[in-house]
Amino acid sequence: MTNMKKLIGSFIVTIIAITITIASTTSTLSSYALADDETVYVQAAKTKLLSDAQMNAGLVSELKRGDSLKVLKKQGLWLQVSVNGASDNAKKAASLVGWISKITVGPNPPVGEAEISAKLGDDKNLTKAARRRASSYSVSASSRGLASGNRQREGRETYESDPKAVEKMEKQGVPEKDVNKFKKDVKLGE
Amino acid sequence: MRKRLPRYLLTFSQVLSICVCMCACSSAPVTNGQPNFENKQQDRDRDKDKDKDKDQISEQLVQDLKDEQDVGRQMAAKLAGTMGVFDSDEKLTRYLNLVGRTVAERANRPEISYHFALLKTEDINAFATPGGYVFVTMGLLHLLASESELAGILGHEIAHITEKHMYKEIMPKRNISAGETITRILSRGRSDLGFSIGKIVNNGLAILLEKGLGPEKEQEADSDGIMFASAAGYEPLALEQFLKRLAARSTPDKLSKTHPPFPERLRVLHEFILKNGLNQVKFKFDTVAMQKRFTDVMGRYHHEL
Numbered sequence: 001m002t003n004m005k006k007l008i009g010s011f012i013v014t015i016i017a018i019t020i021t022i023a024s025t026t027s028t029l030s031s032y033a034l035a036d037d038e039t040v041y042v043q044a045a046k047t048k049l050l051s052d053a054q055m056n057a058g059l060v061s062e063l064k065r066g067d068s069l070k071v072l073k074k075q076g077l078w079l080q081v082s083v084n085g086a087s088d089n090a091k092k093a094a095s096l097v098g099w100i101s102k103i104t105v106g107p108n109p110p111v112g113e114a115e116i117s118a119k120l121g122d123d124k125n126l127t128k129a130a131r132r133r134a135s136s137y138s139v140s141a142s143s144r145g146l147a148s149g150n151r152q153r154e155g156r157e158t159y160e161s162d163p164k165a166v167e168k169m170e171k172q173g174v175p176e177k178d179v180n181k182f183k184k185d186v187k188l189g190e
Numbered sequence: 191m192r193k194r195l196p197r198y199l200l201t202f203s204q205v206l207s208i209c210v211c212m213c214a215c216s217s218a219p220v221t222n223g224q225p226n227f228e229n230k231q232q233d234r235d236r237d238k239d240k241d242k243d244k245d246q247i248s249e250q251l252v253q254d255l256k257d258e259q260d261v262g263r264q265m266a267a268k269l270a271g272t273m274g275v276f277d278s279d280e281k282l283t284r285y286l287n288l289v290g291r292t293v294a295e296r297a298n299r300p301e302i303s304y305h306f307a308l309l310k311t312e313d314i315n316a317f318a319t320p321g322g323y324v325f326v327t328m329g330l331l332h333l334l335a336s337e338s339e340l341a342g343i344l345g346h347e348i349a350h351i352t353e354k355h356m357y358k359e360i361m362p363k364r365n366i367s368a369g370e371t372i373t374r375i376l377s378r379g380r381s382d383l384g385f386s387i388g389k390i391v392n393n394g395l396a397i398l399l400e401k402g403l404g405p406e407k408e409q410e411a412d413s414d415g416i417m418f419a420s421a422a423g424y425e426p427l428a429l430e431q432f433l434k435r436l437a438a439r440s441t442p443d444k445l446s447k448t449h450p451p452f453p454e455r456l457r458v459l460h461e462f463i464l465k466n467g468l469n470q471v472k473f474k475f476d477t478v479a480m481q482k483r484f485t486d487v488m489g490r491y492h493h494e495l
Contacts, residue, residue, distance in 0.1 A: 054467030189423030
């Protein structure tokens with residue numbers, strides 16, 4: 001009889017323990033599910049929120065760089081999103097649902113060249129900083145008799161280097177206002 | 191004499207305490223969806239941590255960008271050194287940069303500063319190096335029939351940069367070794383990649399000019415590229431038209447060495463176009479004005495296929 005009591009007791013204890021454990025696990029899982037809500041940010045200068053996962057679908061709204069979006073569904077190249085807001089434009093579109101190409105968004109708020117330059121402090125600009133570092137590499141390489149042209153002629157280097165050509169390439173960039181005029185001249189992307 | 195508790199009650203109390211502890215651990219910090227005072231403090235601490243993380247992310251982002259640009263810049267210098275840059279027509283270089291910037295605006299890496307140039311070679315090809323350097327060969331330029339075709343090609347190259355195809359391929363996939371750390375310290379921050387940068391750059395050049403990135407990455411660059419060009423307002427089918435004309439050429443070119451065979455490449459691209467409705471997109475630009483400015487700049491370089 002005592003053994004029977006013990007058995008029933010252990011059984012009840014086990015059931016209670018399992019129930020409490022399941023309840024706690026479920027609450028943990030549901031909090032993970034909430035945390036799993038993915039937010040993405042528009043990185044492209046402009047992009048379209050479309051009514052379907054197709055480039056020819058109807059326009060729901062136009063989005064701008066920095067707009068925050070909650071991901072509802074993923075389908076190949078496309079994300080179904082609802083607009084969280086950020087820019088004045090996104091506030092107008094807030095809570096609208098539509099599809100956006102995933103190659104125009106990223107997981108973090110966009111960081112432009114201006115923010116990078118601010119971060120670099122004295123270097124002012126990433127390209128200028130790269131130029132300065134490259135120059136320090138070539139000075140140190142030359143001091144060790146390792147100039148690219150010499151190495152190439154001696155058969156130690158497969159490809160000859162022309163850093164001045166790249167410097168010129170970097171200086172030939174066009175300002176944003178010229179790009180905007182270039183688009184406007186032929187009504188591109190309007 | 192005290193009466194001993196039954197053993198099963200003891201077991202019950204022990205299991206119950208364990209379960210209570212488990213619940214307490216798993217349900218923090220929110221009680222019925224409303225944070226209490228202690229939880230508010232925890233939230234504040236977490237926000238502080240998030241801000242710290244954000245700062246660390248941007249520090250990391252800047253360091254990654256520096257590394258990416260150092261490698262890409264040196265690769266670009268070697269491409270320029272090996273083939274020579276065609277820079278005697280400023281109008282042409284400016285036009286290339288304007289089309290390139292228009293397409294790049296629609297891509298997902300605003301932190302990159304893009305630069306476009308022409309290479310003095312009759313080989314038909316285009317190249318992208320990490321950090322935003324894009325090259326089109328004069329051989330390819332001769333065969334272009336429209337600004338939309340150029341936009342499609344530049345879109346393809348920009349996609350290689352945004353997807354970090356080359357960078358991921360050539361950068362060492364391991365934690366920084368003690369040796370590299372010492373190199374970084376000795377170089378006082380100038381050399382973030384240590385002395386291995388030369389090897390990395392040469393490996394990248396070998397992939398660009400000889401081995402290729404592989405069919406998967408080229409096809410991804412085709413599809414991303416036409417999405418960027420199409421989002422910028424260009425004709426979405428222009429890249430496909432250009433590749434079809436190139437495929438119809440009787441003479442083999444160096445592009446075939448580093449890119450997938452044309453029939454397979456065109457099949458995958460066409461499937462992508464149909465699946466994403468790109469064949470139905472109505473472009474709205476002024477076709478006459480666009481063709482006029484294209485001919486004004488590129489007309490003298492155009493060769494019929």
